[in-house]
Amino acid sequence: MTDDDGEGEQIRLTMSATPHLLRVARLTAAGLASRLGFSFDQIEDVKIAVDELCFALVGTKGRDGSLTLVYRLQADRLVIEGTGDFPDAGAGLTASDLSTRILSAVVDEHEVNELDGTVRFRLTKRRTATP
Numbered sequence: 001m002t003d004d005d006g007e008g009e010q011i012r013l014t015m016s017a018t019p020h021l022l023r024v025a026r027l028t029a030a031g032l033a034s035r036l037g038f039s040f041d042q043i044e045d046v047k048i049a050v051d052e053l054c055f056a057l058v059g060t061k062g063r064d065g066s067l068t069l070v071y072r073l074q075a076d077r078l079v080i081e082g083t084g085d086f087p088d089a090g091a092g093l094t095a096s097d098l099s100t101r102i103l104s105a106v107v108d109e110h111e112v113n114e115l116d117g118t119v120r121f122r123l124t125k126r127r128t129a130t131p
Helices: 017-035 040-058 097-106
Strands: 007-017 065-074 077-085 110-114 119-125
Touching: 007 017, 017 040, 017 065, 017 077, 017 110, 040 065, 040 077, 040 097, 040 110
Parallel strands: none
Antiparallel strands: 007 065, 065 077, 077 119, 110 119
């Protein structure tokens, strides 16, 4: 699918908000990062970030509702946005200090927030040249 604004392809993935399905989100991110020419280490960084952010929304036991991820492929970056559609939106939203430090180390930009009862995350990973 192509964005209406001409900024590359967009892939949307919606799944139950259960921890065992987070692997699907991770593998999708890895495949798309590979397609963009990311190095092995950069792909691993994306997988770690997706795992951390999805887990912050879903938690260890999962939640009622669904998790939707939108992957935006741009020339030099991968932007991933996640939205939780949960009846108990915001309850138990957990982005620990450790997760925040990990995310700061592996992606260029990241955020987790709740607005009007909807929990969201966004991350950006830029492709860098490998030596």
